[in-house]
Amino acid sequence: MSEESSVxxxxxxxxxxxxxxxxxxxxxxLAKATxxxxxxxxxxxxxxxxxxxxxxxxxxxxxxxxxxxQFALNPGGRVMGxxxxxxSHATVALIDLTGAILVKSTEPLDVASGxxxxxxxxxAALTSLLERTGRSESDLAAIxxxxxxxxxxxxxxxxxxxxxxxxxRFDVPGWMLQHLSAPALVDNDVNLMxxxxxxxxxxxxxxxxxxxxxxxxxxxxxxxxRLLRGAQGVAGDLGHVxxxxxxxxxxxxxxxxxxxxxxxxxxxxxxxxAQGIPADGGDDVIDLVKHNNLEAIQAVRQAGxxxxxxxxxxxxxxxxxxxxxxxxxxxxxxxLIAGVREVVYTRSMPLATERLAxxxxxxxxxxxxxxxxxxxxQHALAPETLHRIVTA
Amino acid sequence: MSEESSVxxxxxxxxxxxxxxxxxxxxxxLAKATxxxxxxxxxxxxxxxxxxxxxxxxxxxxxxxxxxxQFALNPGGRVMGxxxxxxSHATVALIDLTGAILVKSTEPLDVASGxxxxxxxxxAALTSLLERTGRSESDLAAIxxxxxxxxxxxxxxxxxxxxxxxxxRFDVPGWMLQHLSAPALVDNDVNLMxxxxxxxxxxxxxxxxxxxxxxxxxxxxxxxxRLLRGAQGVAGDLGHVxxxxxxxxxxxxxxxxxxxxxxxxxxxxxxxxAQGIPADGGDDVIDLVKHNNLEAIQAVRQAGxxxxxxxxxxxxxxxxxxxxxxxxxxxxxxxLIAGVREVVYTRSMPLATERLAxxxxxxxxxxxxxxxxxxxxQHALAPETLHRIVTA
Numbered sequence: 001m002s003e004e005s006s007v008x009x010x011x012x013x014x015x016x017x018x019x020x021x022x023x024x025x026x027x028x029x030l031a032k033a034t035x036x037x038x039x040x041x042x043x044x045x046x047x048x049x050x051x052x053x054x055x056x057x058x059x060x061x062x063x064x065x066x067x068x069x070q071f072a073l074n075p076g077g078r079v080m081g082x083x084x085x086x087x088s089h090a091t092v093a094l095i096d097l098t099g100a101i102l103v104k105s106t107e108p109l110d111v112a113s114g115x116x117x118x119x120x121x122x123x124a125a126l127t128s129l130l131e132r133t134g135r136s137e138s139d140l141a142a143i144x145x146x147x148x149x150x151x152x153x154x155x156x157x158x159x160x161x162x163x164x165x166x167x168x169r170f171d172v173p174g175w176m177l178q179h180l181s182a183p184a185l186v187d188n189d190v191n192l193m194x195x196x197x198x199x200x201x202x203x204x205x206x207x208x209x210x211x212x213x214x215x216x217x218x219x220x221x222x223x224x225x226r227l228l229r230g231a232q233g234v235a236g237d238l239g240h241v242x243x244x245x246x247x248x249x250x251x252x253x254x255x256x257x258x259x260x261x262x263x264x265x266x267x268x269x270x271x272x273x274a275q276g277i278p279a280d281g282g283d284d285v286i287d288l289v290k291h292n293n294l295e296a297i298q299a300v301r302q303a304g305x306x307x308x309x310x311x312x313x314x315x316x317x318x319x320x321x322x323x324x325x326x327x328x329x330x331x332x333x334x335x336l337i338a339g340v341r342e343v344v345y346t347r348s349m350p351l352a353t354e355r356l357a358x359x360x361x362x363x364x365x366x367x368x369x370x371x372x373x374x375x376x377x378q379h380a381l382a383p384e385t386l387h388r389i390v391t392a
Numbered sequence: 393m394s395e396e397s398s399v400x401x402x403x404x405x406x407x408x409x410x411x412x413x414x415x416x417x418x419x420x421x422l423a424k425a426t427x428x429x430x431x432x433x434x435x436x437x438x439x440x441x442x443x444x445x446x447x448x449x450x451x452x453x454x455x456x457x458x459x460x461x462q463f464a465l466n467p468g469g470r471v472m473g474x475x476x477x478x479x480s481h482a483t484v485a486l487i488d489l490t491g492a493i494l495v496k497s498t499e500p501l502d503v504a505s506g507x508x509x510x511x512x513x514x515x516a517a518l519t520s521l522l523e524r525t526g527r528s529e530s531d532l533a534a535i536x537x538x539x540x541x542x543x544x545x546x547x548x549x550x551x552x553x554x555x556x557x558x559x560x561r562f563d564v565p566g567w568m569l570q571h572l573s574a575p576a577l578v579d580n581d582v583n584l585m586x587x588x589x590x591x592x593x594x595x596x597x598x599x600x601x602x603x604x605x606x607x608x609x610x611x612x613x614x615x616x617x618r619l620l621r622g623a624q625g626v627a628g629d630l631g632h633v634x635x636x637x638x639x640x641x642x643x644x645x646x647x648x649x650x651x652x653x654x655x656x657x658x659x660x661x662x663x664x665x666a667q668g669i670p671a672d673g674g675d676d677v678i679d680l681v682k683h684n685n686l687e688a689i690q691a692v693r694q695a696g697x698x699x700x701x702x703x704x705x706x707x708x709x710x711x712x713x714x715x716x717x718x719x720x721x722x723x724x725x726x727x728l729i730a731g732v733r734e735v736v737y738t739r740s741m742p743l744a745t746e747r748l749a750x751x752x753x754x755x756x757x758x759x760x761x762x763x764x765x766x767x768x769x770q771h772a773l774a775p776e777t778l779h780r781i782v783t784a
Contacts, residue, residue, distance in 0.1 A: 011427040014406075035403040035432040037423075044427075150743060160743055207623040221709065223622070228615045230711020231599040232743050235615070240741050241705045244636035253741070313633045313705040317613065319622020349632050349645070351542060351552055351624050 011036040012044045016053060020381070024057040024070035045071055052077035052139070053097070053381075073097065079135060080380060081126045081143035081182065082373035084189060085111055085118065087163055087215065091365075092125040094133060095373035097141075097381075099199065103129050104369065111148060114166035115175065123179045140182040144376035145172065146189035146368045150234040156186035159233060185375045190236060191227050192371030193363070194220030197324045199374055201362035207320040210361065211238075212327035213307065213336065214282065217260045223318055239264075241310045259310050263303035265329045271299045282329050289332045300332050304339020311340060312347045319352050326361030403428040404436045408445060412773070416449040416462035437463055444469035444531070445489070445773075465489065471527060472772060473518045473535035473574065474765035476581060477503055477510065479555055479607065483757075484517040486525060487765035489533075489773075491591065495521050496761065503540060506558035507567065515571045532574040536768035537564065538581035538760045542626045548578035551625060577767045582628060583619050584763030585755070586612030589716045591766055593754035599712040602753065603630075604719035605699065605728065606674065609652045615710055631656075633702045651702050655695035657721050663691045674721050681724045692724050696731020703732060704739045711744050718753030 014034050019025065025033070031041045048054035048071075055074035075097045082101075084091040088111070093104035105128075109121055126143070130136060149161025156173040158164055176184035194210035202208055210220040219236040221228040228235045239260035240253050251261035261267055265282020272279040272288070275295050279285055288296035311323060323344075325337050341358050348356075361367055406426050411417065417425075423433045440446035440463075447466035467489045474493075476483040480503070485496035497520075501513055518535070522528060541553025548565040550556055568576035586602035594600055602612040611628040613620040620627045631652035632645050643653035653659055657674020664671040664680065667687050671677055680688035703715060715736075717729050733750050740748075753759055 036427050037429040040427040223620045224618055226616055231713035232711055234743050235709060235711040237708050237741060241708050242739055310705060313702060314709055316629050316633050317627060317706055317709060318620060319624055319627040321623035347634055349629060351626050
């Protein structure tokens with residue numbers, strides 16, 4: 001009959017969602033819980049085992065040579081690749097079906113050298129991690145990747161990324177699939193930091209903003225439990241919002257008064273140089289603050305207030321329960337966050353801030369790679385994916 | 393067995409989602425398409441018919457007195473109640489399972505008279521509409537209601553609503569259930585305007601902001617296809633974001649420089665009165681603009697710029713594809729929206745605005761009541777709801 005093609009996968013997602021809790025179940029129990037026909041359950045369990053997502057469980061009650069009749073999630077069966085590409089580094093990791101990091105490595109890598117050289121190194125790093133853990137390429141269920149620029153999430157293509165020459169509209173998932181035969185999901189690195197931060201410190205938080213303060217300033221936003229990406233994939237791009245105080249400060253984007261021109265690491269260093277204090281960039285600012293340089297502390301505090309001004313509008317618009325401040329400049333300690341809190345708590349409506357936590361990132365430098373693993377895991381375990389791979 | 397309770401509803405949502413397309417199907421076709429056992433399909437179809445969501449379809453191939461063997465969505469079977477409560481009016485409507493308005497009425501009603509008097513009138517209005525269309529209370533599948541204040545969506549309780557004395561934490565769904573025996577979903581009116589606007593003019597838009605400019609200023613935000621509500625249900629509350637230009641203008645909230653103190657109808661009237669032009673409120677401003685009063689046109693244009701300033705940050709944060717401007721002040725015509733466009737297109741990053749439409753609301757005064765119907769419909773047709781009512 002003409003409906004045959006849709007018959008093949010009926011119930012597979014429902015079955016797997018049941019099994020994700022790790023509790024072993026028999027085919028009869030699975031049929032009862034889902035209402036699926038016994039023959040359908042048997043076929044679906046076979047498919048899930050073939051995909052390495054489910055495995056038979058040693059059956060305590062079984063006697064003699066009978067095969068096991070119970071099945072459960074197979075956490076070690078398949079792994080996700082997780083990649084955090086920064087401006088000048090790549091962190092690569094493998095995570096298991098429960099979201100735990102199995103192994104991780106970081107190497108210096110210039111993202112501006114272009115997609116093919118960079119991705120070749122990424123594939124080599126992932127292959128090396130697979131070897132180190134005694135796995136093969138076919139164990140890779142999916143790959144999550146964060147890049148330092150805007151990404152069209154549906155295609156995984158970077159879109160006009162300012163610090164990634166040669167990457168505009170490059171088909172990252174297509175290239176990766178040719179070289180590692182696993183689907184790759186690509187997102188902006190700050191979006192993945194938000195996912196990673198939530199997993200590490202705010203499990204279950206539905207409304208969380210991650211603000212990265214480094215060479216640039218940007219945000220990843222989780223609202224209603226989901227990442228916001230926006231129509232062109234540039235949601236959270238707060239670096240070029242205008243701050244009233246800085247109306248005459250030029251920004252590298254060609255505009256004036258952008259948050260990034262006032263509150264990024266290089267911007268704070270520029271403020272200090274104007275006062276005759278030598279500071280080449282964000283790292284020097286951090287050093288000065290750690291040595292209690294008063295001007296540096298004041299400049300960092302002011303940068304926090306400028307960030308707070310933009311976040312006040314964000315708090316009104318999104319009503320988050322957590323704002324986590326991360327990125328390299330978060331290492332200056334409490335002075336930056338104190339400036340953020342000062343403005344946000346003063347200027348926001350009471351209802352929007354009565355339970356708002358403004359905190360340092362707990363995931364710190366692992367935020368993006370953990371988030372990349374979660375992105376891959378969400379894809380690998382999504383009902384649509386299961387549906388598609390079972391019917392393929 | 394102990395899993396018996398979860399057996400009762402397995403597959404009902406999957407079945408109904410299939411039938412929502414209106415195409416008639418036999419039990420055998422439904423079993424094939426879902427993988428459910430034939431006996432399960434038969435029981436689920438009975439449940440869906442009992443709920444009035446599905447009905448038998450006259451079977452062209454059937455001969456003699458055999459009962460029909462095909463089933464499809466029953467669009468006229470049950471209806472949703474839709475309620476838009478404003479500061480001084482209530483609009484009440486019935487909509488069918490496809491989302492079309494069947495009947496609608498509006499009456500003046502002071503929301504400040506408190507929840508019980510207001511809701512008593514709402515119940516009377518809904519009952520009257522049911523009678524006029526020859527239906528009974530039991531035909532009501534769910535009720536959607538918009539109110540002019542913040543709402544905790546999970547409980548349907550207004551939270552510190554400034555213009556709704558007596559409504560704070562009032563259990564609206566509980567009260568409605570006692571009087572109309574249908575579940576009521578409550579939300580902020582501007583959120584529902586966003587849902588209504590999308591249904592009327594931007595079907596399928598995933599990233600849409602609705603900005604209401606009236607006595608107050610607020611926004612409803614759809615991102616990734618869903619309404620954003622925030623941790624306390626106050627997402628979109630842009631009325632008290634500070635605008636740099638107005639640092640010395642006091643707001644009724646106790647702060648200074650709020651968007652609402654600069655760009656609402658009463659705020660524009662105040663600006664005109666300071667220039668010696670008589671204007672009591674927003675309606676007078678609209679009259680003056682329609683008579684080409686230059687000062688009124690300039691004041692409206694400046695209000696548009698102030699709104700644009702706050703929306704620029706919103707555009708960076710959310711990357712919407714549509715911003716619809718509604719509320720009573722939208723009736724001033726192009727001057728308000730011209731001010732909004734001027735600032736948003738000048739100050740935003742190119743990628744965020746290259747496909748951004750800033751337009752007048754097409755749903756206009758029906759936006760909230762249409763959105764309320766959609767909220768009710770989403771609830772009535774949600775898999776969780778079907779699951780719950782079938783297992784109850």
